[in-house]
Amino acid sequence: MSELTILTKAMFRERKDIAIAMAGGFVAGIGGVSLFSASGYLISQTVFAPPLYTLIVLISIVKILGLLRAVSRYAERLYTHQATFSILSRLRTSFFAKLVPMAPGRLRTQRSGDLLARIVGDVESLQHYFLRVAYPPVVLVMVFLATVLFASVYSIWIAGLLVLGMLVVVFIVPAIILQGQRKIRGRVRQQRAALSTDATEMLYGFLELKVYGKLRKREQQLLESSDALASEQRAAGLQLLNGQSLHTFVSFLIAWSVLVLGGYLIMRGSLAGVFLAMLIMAALTVFEEAAAMATLPAYKQDSQHAAQRLAETVQDGEAEPRQPEASLRSDTAPSIELSGVSFQYADEWRPALRDVHIRIPAGSKAAIVGASGSGKTTIIELLLKLHAPNEGLIRMNDTPLEELHEASIWQSAAVVLQQSHFFRGTIRDNLLLNGDMLSEEELRDVLVKAGLPYKSLDDLVYERGENLSDGEKQRLALARAMAKGGHLWLLDEPTSSLDVVTEQHIYRQLFEQAAGDTLVLICHRLSGLESMDQIIVMDQGTIVEAGTYGELMDKEGFFYEMKQIERQLIGEGG
Numbered sequence: 001m002s003e004l005t006i007l008t009k010a011m012f013r014e015r016k017d018i019a020i021a022m023a024g025g026f027v028a029g030i031g032g033v034s035l036f037s038a039s040g041y042l043i044s045q046t047v048f049a050p051p052l053y054t055l056i057v058l059i060s061i062v063k064i065l066g067l068l069r070a071v072s073r074y075a076e077r078l079y080t081h082q083a084t085f086s087i088l089s090r091l092r093t094s095f096f097a098k099l100v101p102m103a104p105g106r107l108r109t110q111r112s113g114d115l116l117a118r119i120v121g122d123v124e125s126l127q128h129y130f131l132r133v134a135y136p137p138v139v140l141v142m143v144f145l146a147t148v149l150f151a152s153v154y155s156i157w158i159a160g161l162l163v164l165g166m167l168v169v170v171f172i173v174p175a176i177i178l179q180g181q182r183k184i185r186g187r188v189r190q191q192r193a194a195l196s197t198d199a200t201e202m203l204y205g206f207l208e209l210k211v212y213g214k215l216r217k218r219e220q221q222l223l224e225s226s227d228a229l230a231s232e233q234r235a236a237g238l239q240l241l242n243g244q245s246l247h248t249f250v251s252f253l254i255a256w257s258v259l260v261l262g263g264y265l266i267m268r269g270s271l272a273g274v275f276l277a278m279l280i281m282a283a284l285t286v287f288e289e290a291a292a293m294a295t296l297p298a299y300k301q302d303s304q305h306a307a308q309r310l311a312e313t314v315q316d317g318e319a320e321p322r323q324p325e326a327s328l329r330s331d332t333a334p335s336i337e338l339s340g341v342s343f344q345y346a347d348e349w350r351p352a353l354r355d356v357h358i359r360i361p362a363g364s365k366a367a368i369v370g371a372s373g374s375g376k377t378t379i380i381e382l383l384l385k386l387h388a389p390n391e392g393l394i395r396m397n398d399t400p401l402e403e404l405h406e407a408s409i410w411q412s413a414a415v416v417l418q419q420s421h422f423f424r425g426t427i428r429d430n431l432l433l434n435g436d437m438l439s440e441e442e443l444r445d446v447l448v449k450a451g452l453p454y455k456s457l458d459d460l461v462y463e464r465g466e467n468l469s470d471g472e473k474q475r476l477a478l479a480r481a482m483a484k485g486g487h488l489w490l491l492d493e494p495t496s497s498l499d500v501v502t503e504q505h506i507y508r509q510l511f512e513q514a515a516g517d518t519l520v521l522i523c524h525r526l527s528g529l530e531s532m533d534q535i536i537v538m539d540q541g542t543i544v545e546a547g548t549y550g551e552l553m554d555k556e557g558f559f560y561e562m563k564q565i566e567r568q569l570i571g572e573g574g
């Protein structure tokens with residue numbers, strides 16, 4: 001139950017609304033019982049032709065009780081829902097707050113469709129915990145006890161029968177339903193996760209599936225997943241209906257038992273006959289109030305499982321690191337030093353980086369080149385503190401990275417990652433991710449510098465930048481970094497989809513803006529690296545060469561070889 005602690009805490013914060021809701025629920029509950037009991041009594045009384053004023057008083061009481069029940073039920077609904085939505089918003093913010101720091105690490109390893117279902121569905125299903133699991137039994141027991149107390153005034157036996165009925169509907173029937181729901185709900189959740197993964201994959205991979213002629217097969221698979229989910233849901237629904245029927249059966253059984261017992265007590269002379277209808281009506285109404293107990297197990301199962309999965313999502317991941325106080329100075333270009341850095345991704349069998357030593361003086365420009373998979377991106381991710389090295393030390397401005405608050409690094413850095421994400425909105429929205437206060441003029445200027453002079457700030461960007469070419473996406477990502485600025489530039493293959501002419505134009509603008517800043521550029525193309533202060537050549541997680549362009553060419557080593565191959569490929573000659 002520890003996963004539900006966060007829920008309990010959120011509920012505690014809404015204690016005022018919950019207390020009002022409970023008061024409302026209690027008054028509505030006993031109002032209902034009193035209303036129907038009074039009606040039963042009124043009907044019985046009419047047989048004795050009582051004086052008119054007695055009937056008037058009784059009818060007025062019935063009317064007042066009806067009104068009281070309606071008003072208090074309204075208050076109960078209003079406050080329970082108010083509390084539920086507040087709890088839900090607290091849960092969402094607390095869950096997302098925990099999720100954000102782990103985004104680069106843990107979230108990448110999860111199936112995105114299933115994760116999406118978890119984040120949205122599981123948080124939503126927690127809203128039922130208060131409304132359908134924690135709240136109803138408390139109010140119900142209060143109403144039951146009040147009814148039992150009321151019944152005991154007339155007959156201790158009938159009161160005892162009601163207690164017995166209460167125990168059965170509050171504990172035994174839900175326990176039976178829970179037993180059945182446990183298995184079925186587990187299967188429903190599995191199928192739902194499978195369906196959302198299949199749907200997400202089909203949505204994202206639609207074009208590839210179509211081109212490779214696999215769309216039909218995937219559609220079939222999706223339909224099968226959907227049918228399987230529907231059939232499990234049907235089974236769960238049926239089981240729940242059976243549970244509700246059992247509940248209704250027990251309720252009627254108790255009401256009939258009250259009738260039989262009441263008849264017996266009347267015959268024995270220990271109960272006045274005029275009260276029998278009242279007691280039967282009280283029994284029927286109080287069990288009707290208990291209808292929520294039949295659906296409670298299903299909601300309990302769902303909320304408990306949702307809380308457990310959410311807790312797993314945020315707890316099993318890389319532990320949220322406690323952020324140190326020190327900040328990277330954002331007003332000057334930082335120096336960078338990696339000494340003996342090794343790093344291995346969690347589920348990988350070989351290290352991505354092995355004993356890497358790099359020194360990038362403040363304000364200098366370094367290019368990292370090397371074969372695909374040689375660990376270049378990993379270096380940028382380590383510099384951004386998205387992961388921590390397994391061995392060795394990374395320093396910025398001579399301060400170890402673990403002593404620097406990660407947000408201060410992100411704030412100082414202008415970053416272009418290999419895959420940038422674009423949001424639905426306009427070019428302007430996508431440029432101003434940080435809400436930076438740049439004028440229209442400055443934003444347009446940035447677009448021109450990044451090689452997008454033909455784009456307007458109001459041009460629409462579809463979800464994930466679907467309406468942009470790969471080259472446009474890269475230029476928009478560069479424009480975003482330029483708009484943000486900073487004294488540390490971390491650029492991971494920012495121009496790999498661009499033609500050489502556009503690339504050179506952008507580099508000129510970029511280097512002009514970054515003059516005096518520290519810049520790390522990962523690139524595959526080796527042209528234009530002459531101006532870099534150092535070039536680091538990587539292979540299989542290690543540095544095989546480092547030096548200026550001239551030094552590396554003179555050395556005729558790894559870089560020289562790569563350059564020769566590139567020249568042959570593009571027919572540059574000489």
Ligand SMILES: Nc1ncnc2c1ncn2[C@@H]1O[C@H](COP(=O)(O)OP(=O)(O)OP(=O)(O)O)[C@@H](O)[C@H]1O
Pocket residue numbers: 108345346347348351352370371372373374375376377378379418
């Ligand atoms: N998130 C990850 N989880 C597990 N392994 C990873 C992850 N990212 C990268 N790797 C592995 O780490 C190694 C280095 O990857 P990295 O992305 O740093 O290479 P790279 O030199 O930037 O490659 P490329 O030029 O293709 O972008 C590769 O073997 C890769 O499979």
